[in-house]
Each structure stands twice: as C-alpha cells, then as structure tokens.
Amino acid sequence: METRIQVVAIVAAVALLLIVLELVRRRRLMERYALLWLFSATVILALAIWQDALNEIAQLMGIISAPNALFFVAVGFILLLLLHFSAAMSRLSDQSKVLAQRQAILEQRVRELESGAPLPVEASHQHREPTFARR
Amino acid sequence: MLVRYAAVGRSRAVRRRNFRTRHTSYRPVHRYPYLKCLAVVPAYNEQASIARVIGTIREHAPGFDVLVVDDGSTDATHERAEATGARVLRLPYNLGIGGAVQAGFTYALEHGYDRMAQVDGDGQHDPHQLDRLMATMAADPSIDVVCGSRFLTHDYRYPAPISRRTGIHIFAFILSRIMRQRVSDPTSGFRLYNANAIALFARDYPHDYPEVEAVLMVHHHRLRMVEVPVRMFVRNGGVSSISSGKSAYYMVKVLLALFVGLARRRPVPEPGDIAPVAAEQGI
Numbered sequence: 001m002e003t004r005i006q007v008v009a010i011v012a013a014v015a016l017l018l019i020v021l022e023l024v025r026r027r028r029l030m031e032r033y034a035l036l037w038l039f040s041a042t043v044i045l046a047l048a049i050w051q052d053a054l055n056e057i058a059q060l061m062g063i064i065s066a067p068n069a070l071f072f073v074a075v076g077f078i079l080l081l082l083l084h085f086s087a088a089m090s091r092l093s094d095q096s097k098v099l100a101q102r103q104a105i106l107e108q109r110v111r112e113l114e115s116g117a118p119l120p121v122e123a124s125h126q127h128r129e130p131t132f133a134r135r
Numbered sequence: 136m137l138v139r140y141a142a143v144g145r146s147r148a149v150r151r152r153n154f155r156t157r158h159t160s161y162r163p164v165h166r167y168p169y170l171k172c173l174a175v176v177p178a179y180n181e182q183a184s185i186a187r188v189i190g191t192i193r194e195h196a197p198g199f200d201v202l203v204v205d206d207g208s209t210d211a212t213h214e215r216a217e218a219t220g221a222r223v224l225r226l227p228y229n230l231g232i233g234g235a236v237q238a239g240f241t242y243a244l245e246h247g248y249d250r251m252a253q254v255d256g257d258g259q260h261d262p263h264q265l266d267r268l269m270a271t272m273a274a275d276p277s278i279d280v281v282c283g284s285r286f287l288t289h290d291y292r293y294p295a296p297i298s299r300r301t302g303i304h305i306f307a308f309i310l311s312r313i314m315r316q317r318v319s320d321p322t323s324g325f326r327l328y329n330a331n332a333i334a335l336f337a338r339d340y341p342h343d344y345p346e347v348e349a350v351l352m353v354h355h356h357r358l359r360m361v362e363v364p365v366r367m368f369v370r371n372g373g374v375s376s377i378s379s380g381k382s383a384y385y386m387v388k389v390l391l392a393l394f395v396g397l398a399r400r401r402p403v404p405e406p407g408d409i410a411p412v413a414a415e416q417g418i
Contacts, residue, residue: 093342094342097230097234097237097342100226100227100228100230100234100238101224101226101230101234101237101238101241102241103226103227104204104224104225104226104227104238105224105238105241105242105245107224107225108222108223108224108225108242112222
C-alpha cells in the first residue's frame with residue numbers, strides 16, 4: 001500500500017477515535033453507543049498500521065488492491081453501526097410508546113380523582129364470582 | 136282532513152310495532168350483569184363522528200363502559216368525547232392504532248375488565264352487533280376472541296376498493312392455512328376479547344396495522360378465535376389510517392410480520408422473561 005493513503009487512513013482513524021472519546025468525555029455520547037464506534041475505529045487503525053494483516057485479509061477475500069480491503073472493512077462496520085442504530089431506535093420507540101400509554105392512563109386517573117367521580121373498582125384485586133345469568 | 140291524519144298516524148304506529156316485533160332478538164339491555172365490559176374506541180381526529188359513536192354504544196350496548204383513546208388528535212376529538220361523559224385516555228402524541236388499542240388493553244387489565252371490545256371511532260363498526268359478539272362468547276367459554284367478519288354474510292357487500300379486498304383475502308388465505316381454521320376477515324378491528332386475550336395483548340400488541348398480526352398471536356398462544364358475520368359501514372368522517380399510497384407498505388409490512396412471526400418460536404415472553412424490546416437494557 002502506498003504510504004500517502006496509509007497516512008490518510010491512519011489520520012482518519014485516529015481523528016475518529018479522538019472525536020468519539022471527546023464526545024464520551026463531554027457526556028454527549030453514552031458509553032453504550034460509543035463502544036461499537038471505538039471498536040471499529042480501533043480495527044481500522046490497526047489495519048492501517050499493520051500492513052501485513054491487511055494484505056493477508058485482501059488476499060483471503062480476493063481483493064487485489066489492499067486499500068480496497070480497508071474500505072471494505074470500514075463499510076462493513078458502517079453497516080453494522082446503522083443496524084445497531086435501527087435496533088436502538090426500535091427499542092426507544094417501544095419505550096416511548098409504553099411511556100405515552102402509562103402517562104395517558106395516569107392522566108385519566110388524575111382527572112377522575114380531581115373530579116370526584118366514582119372510581120371504578122379495582123376488580124383485579126377482588127375477583128367477583130358470577131352471581132347469576134339473566135338470559 | 137282530521138280523519139286522514141289519524142289514519143296516517145295509526146299506520147305509522149303499526150309499522151313501527153311491526154319493525155319492533157321483527158327485531159325481537161335484540162333488546163338493548165345488559166344481559167351479562169356479572170361481567171365487567173369495556174368498549175375501547177380508538178380515535179384519531181374523529182371529531183365529526185366520535186360523539187355519535189359513543190351515543191350508539193351507550194344506546195345499543197348499555198352494559199359496556201366506554202373508553203375513548205384519543206390517539207394524539209389535533210382536533211376537538213377529546214373535548215367532544217369528554218362532553219359525552221365517556222372516559223378518555225389522551226395519548227400525548229400519535230402512536231398509531233396499535234399503540235392506542237394497547238392502551239385500552241392495559242386499562243382493561245388494570246381495572247379488571249372481563250370483556251373488552253374494540254369499536255372504531257370513525258363509525259364503521261356497528262355497536263348494535265356487540266350483543267352478537269357477546270352472545271357468541273357466552274355460548275362457549277373456550278372462546279377467547281370473537282371477531283366480527285365482513286365477509287361471512289352474502290347479503291351484504293363490503294364496499295371497499297378491489298385492491299384492498301384482494302389484500303384482505305391474501306391475508307385471510309395465509310392465516311387460514313397457518314391456523315387450520317377458516318379466517319375470513321383478519322383485518323377487522325371489530326373484536327371482543329376475554330380476560331385471557333386482554334392480558335396477552337396488554338403485554339404485547341403489534342405496533343401499526345395490528346389486526347392481522349394479532350390473529351397470529353392468538354394462534355401462537357393457543358387462544359381460540361371465532362368469527363361472526365357483522366355488517367360494517369363505510370366510514371363517515373375523518374380520514375382512514377390506510378390511504379391508498381400506504382396500502383403497498385401495509386401489505387409488505389404485514390406479510391413480513393406474518394412470516395417473521397412464524398419463525399418466532401416463542402413470540403411473546405411469559406411473565407418473568409426478558410421483555411421483547413421495551414424494557415431490555417442492551418444495545
């Protein structure tokens with residue numbers, strides 16, 4: 001691999017590492033989400049420095065030019081991160097759904113209590129046996 | 136002149152009496168006083184029809200408490216609903232029909248309801264027929280879900296565009312194969328649930344376009360569902376949640392949910408398990 005592109009790759013990976021660490025330090029990024037970023041940056045940095053490993057990987061995957069293997073690995077990490085965010089987003093939207101439902105139920109309860117209307121019996125605590133069937 | 140009026144009046148009275156006698160099977164009384172019943176009315180911007188829907192439920196299904204779930208409407212839906220004296224859950228933002236109905240399930244579970252019915256706020260479901268759903272469930276205690284189907288009657292054609300009906304029939308075909316039971320209208324939201332089904336769906340209910348997936352969940356949890364023929368009206372007011380542009384998305388999304396749902400060995404965690412997504416800590 002040419003030295004110039006190696007330098008560019010190393011600088012980019014180091015910059016990414018530093019930015020992620022700085023964001024974590026300022027509490028703008030939770031450690032939970034930073035870990036995957038740090039891991040990808042470290043792997044890319046390692047491959048950029050350690051030429052032989054990169055050449056080996058390129059050969060294994062049938063990639064003629066070693067820098068392309070680096071890009072391939074980087075793209076793989078990007079896809080992984082995006083998937084990770086989709087999963088995180090699903091979790092958040094599910095959590096916010098539950099939150100909205102609970103909030104609405106509580107709000108209704110508060111309104112009912114404030115209005116002094118008769119409260120529905122919490123029958124979950126006192127199960128009523130069927131007394132008679134008028135059919 | 137006077138005589139003619141009297142004659143007209145009498146004939147009207149006779150006609151009305153005949154109408155009543157032809158409908159003796161239906162009496163607007165609560166026949167199941169030992170059951171706590173809740174009618175959940177999910178409504179999103181339904182100010183035009185919500186009061187009438189509540190009124191019809193009160194009139195035709197007097198045993199049901201009415202709970203309107205205002206799904207983040209931007210119009211006067213909740214004011215109109217509260218004016219009728221119904222209980223209203225106001226969701227802070229639009230969750231979609233699945234989230235709104237699940238709020239109803241949670242409410243029903245926490246207030247110990249024995250039966251919960253879903254009656255859409257747009258007026259397309261006929262509360263008149265809640266009685267029929269109740270009777271079906273009362274006739275067989277092993278039934279957990281009674282679903283009102285538009286396609287079991289031949290005297291009434293549901294006036295939906297052909298594309299939508301085709302979609303419904305595709306889902307119906309797939310579900311019928313999976314469940315080894317005829318399912319004619321899996322997209323119908325007009326359903327009655329017993330306490331088992333309420334507990335299941337309060338725990339986990341599909342997000343958007345939930346009806347078809349809910350049928351699959353019923354099957355996976357070995358609950359029993361039957362269909363009864365019902366009439367449905369064309370919606371009168373508001374905008375359907377499924378516009379024509381969205382129906383392709385609807386088809387694909389529900390099909391994905393169906394086939395992925397099939398691959399889930401344990402679709403929903405039992406009490407004590409890790410929550411599916413919501414409370415999970417990872418990622």
